[in-house]
Structures are given as structure tokens and as C-alpha cells.
Amino acid sequence: MTEIHTHIVYGVDDGAQTLEDAEAMMDMACSQGVKRIICTSHATPAVEPFPMQTYEEHLEEERAYIREKKYTLELASGSEILWYPSVPRLLAEGKIPTLNGTRYVLVEFYPAESYEKIVEAALHLCVEGFLPIFAHVERYATLRKKDRLRELKERYGVIAQMNALTVIQGLHAKRLFDDKWPLRMLESGQIDVVASDAHNTDTRCCRMKLAYDELASFFGAEAAESLCVYLPNQIWNGAYIE
Numbered sequence: 449m450t451e452i453h454t455h456i457v458y459g460v461d462d463g464a465q466t467l468e469d470a471e472a473m474m475d476m477a478c479s480q481g482v483k484r485i486i487c488t489s490h491a492t493p494a495v496e497p498f499p500m501q502t503y504e505e506h507l508e509e510e511r512a513y514i515r516e517k518k519y520t521l522e523l524a525s526g527s528e529i530l531w532y533p534s535v536p537r538l539l540a541e542g543k544i545p546t547l548n549g550t551r552y553v554l555v556e557f558y559p560a561e562s563y564e565k566i567v568e569a570a571l572h573l574c575v576e577g578f579l580p581i582f583a584h585v586e587r588y589a590t591l592r593k594k595d596r597l598r599e600l601k602e603r604y605g606v607i608a609q610m611n612a613l614t615v616i617q618g619l620h621a622k623r624l625f626d627d628k629w630p631l632r633m634l635e636s637g638q639i640d641v642v643a644s645d646a647h648n649t650d651t652r653c654c655r656m657k658l659a660y661d662e663l664a665s666f667f668g669a670e671a672a673e674s675l676c677v678y679l680p681n682q683i684w685n686g687a688y689i690e
């Protein structure tokens with residue numbers, strides 16, 4: 449599997465805090481069948497510059513651990529950007545990393561963000577030539593109104609990412625009695641990619657194997673493969689997704 453949303457670079461956000469934390473997260477990802485990870489540390493341009501130098505140094509230290517352990521695991525750079533109007537400019541200037549150096553960018557919003565702001569983000573990113581991926585789309589109340597996610601996908605080519613934990617809570621723990629929206633979105637094919645959004649090895653960890661297995665048993669192996677392998681690899685490679 450290929451992960452496009454993780455907080456595995458240590459010491460730059462609320463994910464891994466130490467190299468040891470990051471090593472434990474890489475051990476766990478390998479045990480879950482993950483082969484490629486895009487390291488999407490938080491970027492909050494409204495608050496502070498992205499700590500590019502520290503991020504790159506720590507990423508290299510983590511790659512050294514992979515070589516030492518002889519893991520079949522690759523790490524790529526990236527970020528999860530809290531939307532702010534300066535984002536397209538900062539991306540163009542190379543001050544925030546895109547996903548693996550491609551035109552794909554992972555963007556998040558405040559959970560109560562307005563639909564107008566979300567549309568504005570999609571539009572601005574498109575106009576500047578970026579390919580927006582919206583992180584954990586299940587979080588945004590406004591996207592639950594009829595056909596809004598579909599509209600964003602059709603008009604601006606937005607790619608919808610759902611967290612593996614949402615999939616697991618819904619399909620494995622059968623908690624979709626409370627919240628049926630994620631299931632409806634998965635069933636109707638509006639979710640493109642599932643990723644762990646892992647921050648650690650306990651409360652917010654990588655459980656991609658269980659998510660994949662549940663997706664395969666509910667929607668078939670082809671759907672699980674598309675959500676966890678094929679489309680994430682297309683993003684990794686910078687291939688255009690229709």
C-alpha cells in the first residue's frame with residue numbers, strides 16, 4: 449500500500465516527536481503492508497513558515513533508519529496544508545512541499561469552514577495548476593449537504609481522502625448507525641483515497657491492513673486496491689487522475 453497522509457517526520461508537528469517515535473511508526477507501517485509513505489507534516493501558513501530545513505533533515509534521518517533495517521519502504525516529502533489564501537503562492541515558491549514533488553497538494557480546513565471558502569480553495573489551487581486533494585473529507589460539516597462533494601470533484605477535480613480510522617469505525621466496529629455519510633460516500637464512489645493520517649503508534653496509528661481488509665470485504669478487492677494502492681500510487685507518481 450501507499451500512504452499519502454501521515455505525520456511521521458519527527459519534531460515538526462503533532463505527529464512523531466522523536467526519532468524513536470518515527471522509527472516505531474515506520475516499523476508499524478511495514479507490518480501493515482505499507483511500502484510507500486508521503487510524509488505530510490502540518491503546514492499552517494497563516495501562523496508560521498513551514499520548517500523546511502528541519503523537516504528535510506529529519507526525513508533524511510528516517511531514510512537512514514530504513515536503510516539500516518533494510519525495509520522495503522520509501523519516504524517522500526509532502527505536507528498537509530491548512531488552507532489560507534497565500535497557499536498557491538507559497539507552493540509556487542517552493543516554501544511548502546507538494547506531494548512527492550508533484551502538482552498534488554493535500555489541503556485541510558477547519559471543521560466548520562464555510563462551503564464558499566472551500567470552493568475558493570479548490571478554485572485557486574486549480575487556477576495555479578495544482579491538483580487539490582482534500583484531507584479527511586468526512587470532517588467538514590458543509591460537505592455533507594447534498595451533492596457538494598460531487599460538485600467539487602466534477603468542477604475542480606478535487607480528490608477526496610478519507611481516514612482509515614473512519615473506515616474501520618464504520619465497517620469493522622459497525623458504528624455507521626451513528627454516521628452513515630462515510631458509508632454512503634464510499635458506496636457511491638466519491639472517496640478516492642484512504643490513508644491513515646497516522647500521528648503515533650497508539651491512538652492515531654497506521655491500521656491500513658484492517659482498513660484494506662474491511663474495504664475488500666464490503667466493496668470488493670478491486671475497490672480496496674483502488675483506494676489504498678492504485679490511486680495513491682498515481683498520486684505518488686504525479687499521474688493525472690480523471
Ligand SMILES: [Fe+2]
Nearest residue numbers: 453528583645
Ligand atoms: Fe493529518
